[in-house]
Amino acid sequence: MRTQDGSSRGLVQALADRGIFGILIIILVGIAGYYLLPNNLALLTRITATALLVLSIDLVTGYCGVATLGHAALFGAGAYGAGIASAHFGINEPISMTLIGAAAGALAGLISGFVILRAHGLAQLVLSIAVVHLAHEAANKASGWTGGSDGLSGIAPGAIFGVFEFDLWGRTAYVYGIVLLVLVFALLKILVRSPFGMLARGVREDSLRIAAMGASAHSVQMRMYVISGIVAGIGGALSAISTQVVGLDSLSFTLSAQSLVMLVLGGVGSLYGAIIGTVVFMFFEDTVSAANPFHWLTIVGALLILVVLFAPKGLYGSAIALSSRLTRRKSA
Numbered sequence: 207m208r209t210q211d212g213s214s215r216g217l218v219q220a221l222a223d224r225g226i227f228g229i230l231i232i233i234l235v236g237i238a239g240y241y242l243l244p245n246n247l248a249l250l251t252r253i254t255a256t257a258l259l260v261l262s263i264d265l266v267t268g269y270c271g272v273a274t275l276g277h278a279a280l281f282g283a284g285a286y287g288a289g290i291a292s293a294h295f296g297i298n299e300p301i302s303m304t305l306i307g308a309a310a311g312a313l314a315g316l317i318s319g320f321v322i323l324r325a326h327g328l329a330q331l332v333l334s335i336a337v338v339h340l341a342h343e344a345a346n347k348a349s350g351w352t353g354g355s356d357g358l359s360g361i362a363p364g365a366i367f368g369v370f371e372f373d374l375w376g377r378t379a380y381v382y383g384i385v386l387l388v389l390v391f392a393l394l395k396i397l398v399r400s401p402f403g404m405l406a407r408g409v410r411e412d413s414l415r416i417a418a419m420g421a422s423a424h425s426v427q428m429r430m431y432v433i434s435g436i437v438a439g440i441g442g443a444l445s446a447i448s449t450q451v452v453g454l455d456s457l458s459f460t461l462s463a464q465s466l467v468m469l470v471l472g473g474v475g476s477l478y479g480a481i482i483g484t485v486v487f488m489f490f491e492d493t494v495s496a497a498n499p500f501h502w503l504t505i506v507g508a509l510l511i512l513v514v515l516f517a518p519k520g521l522y523g524s525a526i527a528l529s530s531r532l533t534r535r536k537s538a
Contacts, residue, residue, distance in 0.1 A: 236384035247376040254383035257484040258441030262434035268475035271410035276334035279341035282457030283314035284442025289452040293360035304443045311439015319431030342457040357453040379448035473520025
């Protein structure tokens, strides 16, 4: 019986490591959300877009050890890239808009990485804050292209493949977002399990040893920053397509800080943790703010304090650690 239990746990762990388990969960939860919360599809789509941003932060923070509070610059670049393509150039095909957002996010990641990775520690964190503030101010000043403080409107995504039109209920946008999340999650799972992903973990643990082995820690971090820019840009493009407007809040420091909180809440260094932290935080925030609009920030702050004190590895990391401890105890 013990052998059978052990093989079952081994199968589950193998599926989780390969991302198959996570993909199935995302699809099942996505289907459940579509049918159980038909009036909240806009919120669910926003959660999906934000989850892509949090995943992108996890790539550089959780896997490369780069401290950043400026990742909203990459998300906003994707949102404005897709929005400008539609509003000013008439590119309304959603997939093309998404690809343009991904390219804009990659470019923003390249520029941000070039600046931020020149420093370490606290200075790196300060540079990331400076980058997001500069991006915010640039978008505000370029009002002819971005709409400035009024936001960029006139975004009109067409039907996907000429068949699936975006409706007022947000059904097409939601399904499109889930498909994007599944594809990105599957590719990132392959990435983090690849030799490059293992090298990135090595940079996080001991960059000097990686340099001694002949690899460039800076090059690894730079490439990961560009990849994270692609992921964040896809999230920004999804936000622009689903809401059909892009505001300066997509480039705000607040969005960067909240996204980092979501990552810590779910568990740093885990793709599963990034998604779980996003879902839990945003659902909790939406529920509490509706129930108590005057003191909801206090309640959210109390939740974060409890998680940091009693689940320092995040919700997912602490759950895995607890499960492993119980398994060892049962085996003993």
